[in-house]
Amino acid sequence: ERLAKAHGSQCGFCTPGFVMSMYALLRSSKHPPTEEQIEDSLAGNLCRCTGYRPIIDAFRVFAKTDDSLYTASPSENANGQAICPSTGKPCSCRNETDVNANESSTLSSVKVYLPCSYNEIDGNSYSEKELIFPPELQLRKFMPLKLNGFNGIRWYRPLKLEQLLYLRSCYPDAKLIIGNSEVGVETKFKNAQYKVMISVTHVPELHTLKVEEHGLHIGSAVRLAQLQKFLKNVIAERGSHETSSCHAILRQLKWFAGTQIRNVASVGGNICTASPISDLNPLWMATGANFQIIDVNNNVRTTAAKDFFLGYRKVDLKADEILLSVILPWTRPYEYVKEFKQAHRREDDIALVNAGMRMHITEAEGNWIVSDVSIVYGGVAVVPLTAAKTEKFLVGKKLDDGLLDETFNLLKEDIPLAENAPGGMVEFRSSLTLSFFFKFFLYVTHEMNIKGLRKVGLDAANMSAIQSYTRPVSIGTQGYESVGQGTAVGQPMVHMSAMLQVTGEAEYVDDTPTPPNNLHAALVLSKKAHARILSIDDSVAKCSPGFAGVFLSKDVPGSNHIGPIIHDEEVFASDVVTCVGQIIGIVVADTHDNAKAAANKVNIEYSELPAILSISEAVKAGSFHPNTTRCLSNGDVEQCFASNTCDKIIEGEIRVGGQEHFYMEPQCTFVWPVDSGNEIHMISSTQAPQKHQKYVANALGLPLSKVVCKTKRIGGGFGGKETRSAIFAAAASVASYCLRRPVKIVLDRDVDMITTGQRHSFLGKYKLGFTNDGKIQALDLEIYNNGGNSLDLSLAVLERAVFHSENVYAIPNIRVSGKVCFTNFPSNTAFRGFGGPQGMLIAENWIHHMATELKRSPEEIKELNFQSEGTELYYGQLLKNCTMHSVWDELKASCNILEARKAVNVFNSENRWRKRGIAMVPTKFGISFTAKFMNQAGALVQVYTDGTVLVTHGGVEMGQGLHTKIAQVAASSLDIPLSCVFISETSTDKVPNASPTAASASSDLYGAAVLDACQQIKARMEPIASRGNHKSFAELAQACYMERVDLSAHGFYITPDIGFDWIAGKGSPFNYFTYGAAFAEVEIDTLTGDFHTRTADIVMDLGYSINPAIDIGQIEGAFIQGLGWAAMEELKWGDDNHKWIRPGYLFTCGPGSYKIPSVNDIPLNFKVSLLKGVPNPRAIHSSKAVGEPPFFLASAILFAIKDAIAAARAEEGHLDWFPLDNPATPERIRMACVDSITKKFASVYYRPKLSV
Ligand SMILES: Cc1cc2nc3c(=O)[nH]c(=O)nc-3n(C[C@H](O)[C@H](O)[C@H](O)COP(=O)(O)OP(=O)(O)OC[C@H]3O[C@@H](n4cnc5c(N)ncnc54)[C@H](O)[C@@H]3O)c2cc1C
């Protein structure tokens, strides 16, 4: 309930998972958890909609221990801010104030909410109503188990070691299972099959956790979470010199997976998996741990951890042996152990490189020398690698700075990485190996200083290399003005489905009950990037269990040619495949697993053709989609460059990476024939039911009137379900229609990511001329986007990028030309922002480049060149009601940019290896579909005699709160409470010909259409209402019914005064613009590339928001999704840059390798506020569109990172401009922070490889 009310559920698909994680934490802790524990416990859950802030805020209520603290009145600090009696932090315990209505306003009431903060939640309203663990289960005695599964699988659960050893002797090939976190992945995703499995979770001897004279005895089945707890106690009880290893393991466990995995995963499971990137194995080796191994005859032998790992996932265990326990020795006085790990994402990610290092210092002839050292790296070879030459060199040496250079050279020899080593990032990973050692060296030096073993201490600046990252709890504040209009509009209403979502009762496509004759579908996909299909053999598939049918291009009853704009795609590839993952056929069977198994048995022979695998290859080969060149200009660029108007001319190139949508609910459709195929109906997870209707009708040769698509809600879309979802509906409908049976298709995550296309990657090449006083004179820009193997929406994406290429800057002479590249990748598609962010990112790059050239702050240069009210944009549209300056000024005041700059400069001067950076980024986002005909909307409003109202409109609810806002519009219009309005679903048979729910414009379009319908009904009711003899709306509705008044109306809306002529290159493509600006402050670790966002401060103009809570949710969610795009999420394709991936394949095709932001990536201080008193005259109830505009603002983080990197480069004397492609991942950050380490592997201007 708290989660729903705190607006912590948008699409709701992730919500039950968060609820269960919170519940698990509460159930398993004796005391109320701390706020840190709450954030930690959620780190294994992902949400793509909310940006996490409202989820954390909702759950903070459980961290409260003393409700009386919250009933006390707040005190004030020196600034007059209220101070919470509980936390001692500023808060808004007194946050709600009513103010009088603005007299000039036509609105009925104006309610102002001051910024609210997390501690406003009232802990009193929560009582403990815990379900107890069923006593009969608690009392139940454990029994040894033997279970038989499908296909002869056997599962044993012994309770004693002797039983386990006996089973092992009977089944030497049996798989032992503890947490199943590794074996589960092998069986589910890698087709591994184990006939006999032995769960060793209940064998007491494997659960030993003992403190012994020489160290710790840790049973192999001990869970990692148990080990964490145990180590904490040991550290508290033992002398610090004994527990350096314990500290290192404990710190490493903090970054090992997430809480859910640590709760089940075991020590032995991690060791015996022998993964090259295991986080613990390098540490066991470095600490000198020993492994005890027992055989089936009860013989125990001991082997050193460093001798245990023999090869790729191969360990020193014979078939009749198992790992019994680990013996971890105490450290000695002056012996230091340290752990290292760098991953894409700090939390819940596997290492790119990790390490364990140990050094023992002893005194010899008055000197402190290295007597013993161990340096082991993970992630650099098939087994953890010991730096043997380095170790040998260091022994006997005195620890001083002179050692470093030689050590680095030896490490380079010890840890060689071939140019095409699996995993890539060779320069980065090599740099990390040295960086880790450098940190270790400083750490030991510092420890020696503390002990007084060295005369000279570690200087303050170098201390920054060894401070570990600790994350305080994050704080969010939201400021908005609530302008009430009628009964509902303007109020921060809770998402109408939220209560169903938090209880897990909300239904998605896959929850739809299926009839008994239902079939499940799996796709037959291309395995080649470009090839001719020579033959397709489905004979083996046909004999597969549960098989019901296989359908190929020849089986399509209607047309096999489809596409959202031009029909350049096929439902099933007929002759040639143009990407890996292209659909060649569909197999249906009785279960999802059987369908997948049968689909895998369809054998296809290909003859390979040359493939184009990047924008640059496409440009070189002239490989563009037909008729996709776009060029807009104003002024005379050539003349300006040739004249002496420009004091300086700069040129540059920026690459913008793609982004996976990663909606939580994968693509799915359930389709069934009606009247033996005379009609086809479907329920789909899509943003465009009308496109599903069209694709299916087209593929089956049916009229549109006989095909119905319904969508109740979808678990996220973000553009990925605008066009790409329809092809799966078409494919499934062929099977359903031909067999006259219902068919459900739900894509696995990897299939979804491989087949559905992503945000377009872009390449931008610019030439910019400007004056010495900072005025832009001319811009010549070429942009290319990677369209993939079909046109889809790529041209419209390019066009939006072209329109947004000036961002908010006035440029007297400008030419922007663009082309859509044809490449052999799955067709790229719409994604929040639709090309706008890419165009603006390129713009922010050239303006930052210009500021560097002029040695002035980017903020200053930006301001100097701002467009303003009345500016004619280069494509002819006039700026009206421009609020850019107000937004910018409010942000500047809020973030106190000058003070922030001073503080950052001070920090940077005191810290050599950690740097902070800041940036402010503006945005102006055009609202409307750029295709004029799409800016139309229909709605159906039905009033029933009990006074309730059913609204149906063409828009889809995908978490963005569209239905809630539309219902608010209807409620205010009819002057009834919101609870009387219901929106059930979107359906093509209720509202026809709807545009996709996209372009941020759905509230504007459907709100206006619904308002139109309500007004029609109100007009019809008016004669009866004017009699004044009804007490309620229900009575009025009943009276109208008795008088035979039509209580149902169809509403319609078109956006006025828009249109663009591409031939003339002029027009007004947008109805209006949404403005915003963001400030970010980040801190980076220059030695590893790790970063975190300290502050994000966002100001946006959303007019009079229809629902400020939902709009703020959109801003926060878009910003965090944008953070993923700008700094975390990298798609790695098999291309020329990534030769270790098969050509055309997507390596990052699941959450294991593709990292979206998690709860611990959000800014520590996350402020969002809406500009006040700015009604928008161009949209419903003076509101503004919000879905896409905030996304780009997250680039403030990228530019703040760049600012921090610039400070690091300055330390090495590099003050000039340097390129930083997006995303600014740890790899790009580390390699840009040039120092003596990176210079050993790459040049000063090295740009890490990127698939674009
Ligand atoms: C989401 C996710 C995140 C992860 N993150 C990380 C991470 O950050 N760092 C990291 O290092 N790993 C990570 N892993 C990998 C994995 O979780 C760990 O390796 C874990 O410790 C395995 O333990 P388990 O008990 O689940 O193993 P299981 O899957 O139960 O077993 C793994 C293997 O060990 C063998 N085995 C188990 N016990 C014995 C024994 N006593 N004797 C002989 N063989 C035995 C099994 O037969 C099996 O082959 C992650 C995995 C997932 C799914």
Ligand code: FES
């Ligand atoms: S609400 Fe979390 S994924 Fe949609």
